[in-house]
Amino acid sequence: MTHRYRLIAVFALLLLGPAAHAQATREAASALRSGADQARYWQWGWSAFYGGSSAYSLVHARDTDDPEERYDDYINATKAALGLAGTLLFAPSHGDAYREYQALGDKDTPEARAATRILIAGLAEEEARQRAWQSRLGGLIVNGLAGLAIGVEDNRPGDGWVNFATGMLTTELNVRTRPDTATHFLEREPDFRLKANGATLPIYVDWAVGPVFAGLEIRF
Numbered sequence: 001m002t003h004r005y006r007l008i009a010v011f012a013l014l015l016l017g018p019a020a021h022a023q024a025t026r027e028a029a030s031a032l033r034s035g036a037d038q039a040r041y042w043q044w045g046w047s048a049f050y051g052g053s054s055a056y057s058l059v060h061a062r063d064t065d066d067p068e069e070r071y072d073d074y075i076n077a078t079k080a081a082l083g084l085a086g087t088l089l090f091a092p093s094h095g096d097a098y099r100e101y102q103a104l105g106d107k108d109t110p111e112a113r114a115a116t117r118i119l120i121a122g123l124a125e126e127e128a129r130q131r132a133w134q135s136r137l138g139g140l141i142v143n144g145l146a147g148l149a150i151g152v153e154d155n156r157p158g159d160g161w162v163n164f165a166t167g168m169l170t171t172e173l174n175v176r177t178r179p180d181t182a183t184h185f186l187e188r189e190p191d192f193r194l195k196a197n198g199a200t201l202p203i204y205v206d207w208a209v210g211p212v213f214a215g216l217e218i219r220f
Helices: 008-019 024-062 067-089 096-100 109-131 133-153 157-176 180-186
Strands: 004-007 193-194 199-209 214-219
Touching: 004 024, 024 067, 024 096, 024 109, 024 180, 067 157, 096 109, 109 157, 109 180, 133 157, 180 199
Parallel strands: none
Antiparallel strands: 004 214, 193 199, 199 214
8 A cells, every 4th residue: 555644844855865866877877768769769650650641641532532531531631630740749758858867967976866866757757647548638539529520520420430449549559659667767766665574665755845845755
């Protein structure tokens, strides 16, 4: 069971900070580098997929003599163009995080280790948001409208359902292939561990500091 304790105290933050951010520099660098690579491949791959799909649908719409196929092609070209826009505008930020890490000076100092941990924690939060059910709402709306256009406007409900289902499958694949290296890193490397009687208890620490407050959350 996960227990959460929220403490509002600067002295606790100072006491636990160094232990919470103790990380192996090489493992953290590897996680950030791997995330940057995965983010780049993800963006290139999906950009090529959506761009190619849109271009193919437009060319096929121009060449076909079937009005139903032409209608579907225009719908699919629009969906693919929106997917391409989303891929370019909402790309994972792992590459930016890795560049920030590379810009750090001596990466073995406590300050650099803490900054690295913050970068990875931020990426893990982003990965969680991008895999949450809310991340599928855009695809649900676009594919739902496309299915309605085909099924209701063009009076082909069966084709509308097929278009909706294939579109949602594509959306799911898009979400599930996003980078998740930061999440896996934090699962493997908690902030610190307590060992007693042969058992090991992983401890996770999240903290925030503002102009007039300090907050600390401990999970185990």
